[in-house]
Amino acid sequence: MTILDPRLAAQDLTAGVSANGPLEQAIAKFAAAVVCAKTLDPLVTELVRLRCAQIHDCRLCGSLRNQEALEHGFDESMQRKIAGYENSDFAAEIIAALRLCDAMILSPSFADAALKEELERYYTAAQIAEICLDVTKWSQQKALVALRLEAPPWETTNVLTFDAQGAPGFGGPAYN
C-alpha cells in the first residue's frame, strides 16, 4: 500500500465544525439512505463500489469487501477483473453497470442514448437510479482522498457491513 501522509492534521480540525460538522453529518445521512436502497443484486453494488475505489484511489474502500456481496459469491477474481472490465467475462448486465459508473466518475459525456438503451435491457428505472446514487455515495471518499485522510487502520482486507439504518461497520478480516 502506498504511504501517503494526511494533508490536514487531525488536531487542526475542530470537531462539530469541520470534522463531523453539519455538512459532514448531512452527507452521512445521505450515504445511509443510499445504502438502505436494495433494488440491486449486492454483487453489482459491490463491483460498482470497488470501481469507484479504484478510480478515486481510495485506500479504505479498496481494503473492504461488502458482507452481503461475499454472501452472494463475491471473490477476489472478480475484483481483479474490474480494471479491465470491458474485456472481461463479466455478465453483460455487470458491464453495463460499470459503464454507468464510469459515466458518473470519469465523464458524463459517456451517458448517451446507447448506454441508456443498454441499461434498460437489464435494469428497471429504479435500479438505474440506485446505481447512479450508489456512485454518488461511493464517491464521498473523494473528499478524504484529496486530503489523504482515508488510510485504513488495518493491513488486511476487511469486511464492510451496514446496519438497518445504513450506518457502516467493519467486521474483521474478510478472508482467513
Next chain:
Amino acid sequence: MTRLEDLQPDIAAQLHNITSLAPASTDAGLLALCSSYIDAALRLQNWTPPERGLTDKEQAFIAFTEQFVSSVGTMTDEQVACLRQFASADEVYNFVNAIYVTDMSRRLELVAGSVLL
C-alpha cells in the same frame, strides 16, 4: 432531477439537503466560482474566468477543484498546502466536502438526465 425524485424520493430529499447545506458551510462566493468551473469541465467546455481576473486565493482553489474533478487520486501535497496559505484547516475541510457535493450532484444531474429520461 425530477425523475430521480420520483424513483428514490427519500434519497433525493437527503441529496437536496446536502446541496442546500454546501454553500452555507464554506465561502459561498468561492464555491460558486469553483462550481462554474465544474459545470464547464463536466460539459467538456472551456471555462472562462471572471473578467476582473482571479486573486491568488481563487487561483489556488480553482487549481484544487480542477484536480479534484479530473483525478483526485493524483492530487499532490502541494495543491492542498497551497489552500492552507489562504484558509484554516477547518475551512479547507469544509470546502473539500462542499466541492464533493457540488461535483457529484452535478455529475448525477447530467448522467441521470441522460439515462433516466
